[in-house]
Amino acid sequence: MNKVQSRFARPKGMDHESSSNLYVANCGPAVGISFDNIESVFGTFGKVIGIYAADETGTRVIVCFHEVSAAQAAFKALNGSSCSDLGGRTLHIRYSISQPPQKVLGDDSLPVSLLASELAIPGIYLEHEFITLKEEQELLAEVDTRPWKRLSKRRVQHYGYEFLYATKNVDSKQFLGELPSFVSHIVKKIMLFPGLDDDRSKQVDQLTVNEYPSGVGLSPHIDTHSAFDELIFSLSLAGPCIMEFRRYPQGTWHAPAAAIGNNPQQFSNFTRKAIFLPPRSMLLMSGEGRYAWHHYIPHHKVDTVGGHVIKRSSRRVSFTFRKVRKGPCCCEYRQYCDSQKS
Missing domain, CATH: 2.60.120.1520 (Jelly Rolls)
Structure with a gap:
């Protein structure tokens, strides 16, 4: 499971429902939710091929599914809902699209x-x-x-x-x-x-x-x-x-x-x-x-x-x-x- 800095972004202005990637806010290690826990919850909707930190805050992640249908099912079931298996947190979800790699704060390019x-x-x-x-x-x-x-x-x-x-x-x-x-x-x-x-x-x-x-x-x-x-x-x-x-x-x-x-x-x-x-x-x-x-x-x-x-x-x-x-x-x-x- 790849858990490095995200190559994905939450699109502005519209949701790309054809995407197999979900941008999930209010979820991540900074709020006490591990990547393994996230994989366990989202994995019930289909095969998860990657979980990435969406940014440096530790409160947002990108969940990548193998199939678009799995992402759509997870979005429908979890967006705006309180998830008891993720500490009772209310998840805010959008579809995400791939973007070119960028340098990010905290990466190893900084001596x-x-x-x-x-x-x-x-x-x-x-x-x-x-x-x-x-x-x-x-x-x-x-x-x-x-x-x-x-x-x-x-x-x-x-x-x-x-x-x-x-x-x-x-x-x-x-x-x-x-x-x-x-x-x-x-x-x-x-x-x-x-x-x-x-x-x-x-x-x-x-x-x-x-x-x-x-x-x-x-x-x-x-x-x-x-x-x-x-x-x-x-x-x-x-x-x-x-x-x-x-x-x-x-x-x-x-x-x-x-x-x-x-x-x-x-x-x-x-x-x-x-x-x-x-x-x-x-x-x-x-x-x-x-x-x-x-x-x-x-x-x-x-x-x-x-x-x-x-x-x-x-x-x-x-x-x-x-x-x-x-x-x-x-x-x-x-x-x-x-x-x-x-």
């Missing part, structure tokens, strides 16, 4: 750096083996004894201050308490992070723990300038991933997806760089790398690094340490700054 010096983005640092294997296991055990808050694609825990996803900010007046004692040794090691001389800038008071199932990533974004100070530390645990950085030519203080519909040309070309984050590594985003580059984790189950295919673990857990900002941001990157937006 992946192993070191921050290779990445060459000012303000981005990476230290491998920041903690030991034993410390990693202890941190995971600690968070697994505490309650998780479930989002649509992952689970989170917040300490110090809660991050509010609706506003992409924090309520600095709602203090949850000091950071838990089980990360005190991490906070101390942050103060010793190489390359930074101002100890005051390395003080942190907010922690977000993210658990990513296999295949789930993170949408491109810049951490809101007005929410947090300059330094953002992210510790990777349990599994590896690739993090991609993007610099958009005109700049934007918000996630680009919100603006693409209004001004697609502005976001059609951008600079892309990627770095491999192994377990137990600590990433620091500061300066230009924190304020002006969007960071993004592709929604992949496998990553290609130096010609080698690396399968993601069943879970990846990140500990992101930040300092809540008490006033407006006055950085030099005005075009990316919500405090200074016109």
Whole structure:
């Protein structure tokens, strides 16, 4: 079963009912539905010859049947209906047609750096083996004894201050308490992070723990300038991933997806760089790398690094340490700054 990036597209304006391929939305690994599960359900209507990721989100797939009649039967039975065998999700289906192969975000045409010096983005640092294997296991055990808050694609825990996803900010007046004692040794090691001389800038008071199932990533974004100070530390645990950085030519203080519909040309070309984050590594985003580059984790189950295919673990857990900002941001990157937006 071929499960690589799709060569198919959802046609615009009309459905090609003569096609044996179906574009299926609200279905894929990012919403907890495996390709094997999809094949099992759609296979009841006829022989399935391929399942492909429709795009990088992990929430849309292309199901390819051997016969057109099988695609038509599946469309009639499943489109707009809640499917109990696919987690009760309501599927939105269209017929799909073949298109020429295109380069896609996250493909192996993008070189992946192993070191921050290779990445060459000012303000981005990476230290491998920041903690030991034993410390990693202890941190995971600690968070697994505490309650998780479930989002649509992952689970989170917040300490110090809660991050509010609706506003992409924090309520600095709602203090949850000091950071838990089980990360005190991490906070101390942050103060010793190489390359930074101002100890005051390395003080942190907010922690977000993210658990990513296999295949789930993170949408491109810049951490809101007005929410947090300059330094953002992210510790990777349990599994590896690739993090991609993007610099958009005109700049934007918000996630680009919100603006693409209004001004697609502005976001059609951008600079892309990627770095491999192994377990137990600590990433620091500061300066230009924190304020002006969007960071993004592709929604992949496998990553290609130096010609080698690396399968993601069943879970990846990140500990992101930040300092809540008490006033407006006055950085030099005005075009990316919500405090200074016109």
